[in-house]
Amino acid sequence: MRTTPLHRDFGVEVHNVSLKDITASQGYEDLRRLFEEHSLLLFRDQDLSDEAQLEFGALFGPLEDRHDRPKPEISPVANLDATGAVISSEADRHVQNLRANFLWHTDSTFLPVPALVNVLQARTLPNEGGETELVSTRAGFARLDPALQDRLRKTVFRHRYAHSRAKIDPELAKQALFTKWTDQQWKAVWRNPVNGAESLYIASHVCGVSDMDDAAGQAFADELVEAMTVPDAIYTHIWRPNDVLIWDERATLHRGRPWPYQQARKLVSCCVSLQARDGLEEMRANA
Numbered sequence: 001m002r003t004t005p006l007h008r009d010f011g012v013e014v015h016n017v018s019l020k021d022i023t024a025s026q027g028y029e030d031l032r033r034l035f036e037e038h039s040l041l042l043f044r045d046q047d048l049s050d051e052a053q054l055e056f057g058a059l060f061g062p063l064e065d066r067h068d069r070p071k072p073e074i075s076p077v078a079n080l081d082a083t084g085a086v087i088s089s090e091a092d093r094h095v096q097n098l099r100a101n102f103l104w105h106t107d108s109t110f111l112p113v114p115a116l117v118n119v120l121q122a123r124t125l126p127n128e129g130g131e132t133e134l135v136s137t138r139a140g141f142a143r144l145d146p147a148l149q150d151r152l153r154k155t156v157f158r159h160r161y162a163h164s165r166a167k168i169d170p171e172l173a174k175q176a177l178f179t180k181w182t183d184q185q186w187k188a189v190w191r192n193p194v195n196g197a198e199s200l201y202i203a204s205h206v207c208g209v210s211d212m213d214d215a216a217g218q219a220f221a222d223e224l225v226e227a228m229t230v231p232d233a234i235y236t237h238i239w240r241p242n243d244v245l246i247w248d249e250r251a252t253l254h255r256g257r258p259w260p261y262q263q264a265r266k267l268v269s270c271c272v273s274l275q276a277r278d279g280l281e282e283m284r285a286n287a
């Protein structure tokens with residue numbers, strides 16, 4: 001597979017691949033190798049149906065379902081209501097929730113089993129804005145002072161969905177979806193079981209840090225996110241229709257960027273849950 005780099009720190013575009021043709025026995029192993037090494041993969045001109053996107057995601061592991069549906073479905077990331085009409089009001093709860101995605105985060109760290117990968121595809125795009133920005137927390141961790149790295153290897157973060165929503169609006173945070181799970185505790189440093197690379201596992205959902213009071217913990221988490229997301233560490237993805245972007249949730253942080261909400265923007269996403277082989281069990285606070 002021919003690749004070209006996306007950013008000095010991480011990420012490659014993979015050329016001449018049709019994701020529809022990738023199966024467990026054909027192509028997946030090569031893609032998985034690229035995923036473990038580069039943390040972020042871009043595929044242009046895919047136009048996957050919802051089913052094909054779910055099928056591709058399922059190669060990585062069990063599909064995530066936060067809504068306890070009979071079977072997992074594609075999640076729209078869009079300013080559209082159920083009828084497909086554009087929601088342009090910033091006061092609308094749906095738009096507010098989109099705005100929570102503009103905080104640097106990792107998907108699903110607040111779930112009892114977080115995500116390994118997000119498969120995100122662009123369907124409808126605005127004329128401007130709406131980019132997705134990502135950083136490598138592997139490169140970011142490597143940049144930290146060795147004493148801080150050592151401290152982080154012994155640190156545990158507590159994650160809560162409602163915590164990131166409360167940063168946008170305390171009322172938003174009270175919605176049932178955001179209070180559904182108890183706090184989850186994960187070690188702060190993820191050691192990749194394939195190549196041994198360490199990365200900082202952090203998100204906007206971090207609401208507590210081991211051995212620190214809430215205010216000091218929040219300040220520490222904010223400082224770390226700031227250190228990970230210095231301007232030259234950021235890869236900005238400017239979407240084209242039918243782009244598919246996948247990223248390693250263990251080794252990246254990402255955020256959406258705003259756009260004029262009078263314009264429709266629709267991305268479609270599916271997340272895949274972590275398994276023991278991805279290093280999940282070693283990340284538990286007491287492991």
Ligand SMILES: [Fe+2]
Pocket residue numbers: 101105106107254
């Ligand atoms: Fe996200």
